Amino acid sequence: MSEKIRRIAHLDMDAFYASVELLRYPQLQGLPVVIGGGRRSVDETIDPAQERPLHKIPISEFPLLKDYTGRGVITTATYAARQFGIGSAMGLMKAAKLCPQALMLPVDFAQYRKYSKAFKTVITDIAPLMEDRGVDEVYIDFTDVPGGQREGGRVLARLIQKTIFEATGLTCSVGVAPNKLLAKMASEFNKPKGIAVIYAEDLQSRIWPLACRKINGIGPKADEKLRQLGIQTIGELAQKELHWLIEHFGPSTGAWMHRAANGQDDRPVVLESEPVSISRETTFERDLHAVRDKAELGAIFTRLCEQVAADLQRKGYVGKTIGIKLRYSDFRSVTRDLTGPSHTDNAQTIRHSAGLCLKRVPLKQALRLLGVRVGSLLTVNNARAVERLRTDDNLHDTMGQLF
DNA sequence: TCTGGGGTCCTAGGACCC
DNA sequence: TCTGGGGTCCTAGGACCC
Secondary structure, three states: OOOOOOOEEEEEEOOHHHHHHHHHOHHHOOOOEEEEOOOOOHHHHHOOOOOOOHHHOOHHHOOEHHHOOOOOEEEEEOHHHHOOOOOOOOEHHHHHHHOOOOEEEOOOHHHHHHHHHHHHHHHHHHOOOEEEOOOOEEEEEOOOOOOOOHHHHHHHHHHHHHHHHHHHOOOEEEEEEOOHHHHHHHOOOOOOOOEEEOOHHHHHHHHOOOEHHHOOOOOHHHHHHHHHOOOOEHHHHHHOOHHHHHHHHHHHHHHHHHHHHOOOOOOOOOOOOOOOEEEEEEEEEEEEOOOOOHHHHHHHHHHHHHHHHHHHHHHOEEEEEEEEEEEEOOOOEEEEEEEEEEEEOOHHHHHHHHHHHHHOOOOOOOEEEEEEEEEEEEEHHHHHHHHHHHHHHHHHHHHHHHO
């Protein structure tokens, strides 16, 4: 028997939100469709009477991207819409110029979460070591799964793809590689419905020609700085000495870049993790002024606190760092936070602390966004245990003083 | 007609403690 | 009197990701 090698898969659903919408509205198959914008429900947008099955709604009744007015970005676009240059995170107004005839649908997170759960269940039934990376992607450890080594993982990847499609009607792309970093890059190679298998020895031929930006963790800023230094591809990055990278990017980022460019990554697949913070934020329909729109702003602020509190309670967490975020009309943003003496999930307590934070921020300029965050989270159970320990400590200190 | 919402992690300075 | 060194917590901002 040959030596077993680590095989990690990255699975990414193809245009996930848009594909879920196409299951509901198959008549839109092949058309440019974008998801994003308003908070309106599908029912009020498209079929207020709800007299027809959704798949019978004529295409002419769907709202057009060009008719949309207001703020917001594209969350996902169908492949037909991407042909026009539309992509995720693009402003809706810019997208409307590129493809005015695109149809537009509002986001429906409840529906996407339902399909997210369904495809993840398919995966864990086949390969139990799965790391959740959000609603539409996961890492899977193929190393010890029966068949996980055949053709470097290709056979198992194909089985998972097929089973997900049978269960949900959705397609996905999979990259399989010796580690997460390479698997993530590989899953993009043959999108959509693609499989790409990478071996350690493929580094120079298949990874080094790629742009640095393809490394998960190198964003627009780092990419721009690399360009300034004359580095465009991962191969060029790999040629740089470790000490040179550390000089320009610091010991942590520099060392990480050096390893990444050489295809090295030993991060494990993490099955469970606890959240660090829970937050709610909202961008206003129009900019609001702290004085002129005091009442409206106050109501929104209180509602955000109530929503965060409800999220905490529903998920069973309490936090002791309460923070706010705001964004001015010129898009600058500031944050303030305050760590309290004990953990809470109470809306009034959060509202009070958040109010104190708000007082520490300049409010001359109009605002476009307000957010409330609770951090330093503990599960309700752990918080109780910590509280008991603290009480014991106090008792211990008291005893110490007495004797 | 610019630029959502929910996250994580890192850095860096200051406070405070030993 | 002129001054260490480490560890941890808190706060603010920023990069990055989905």
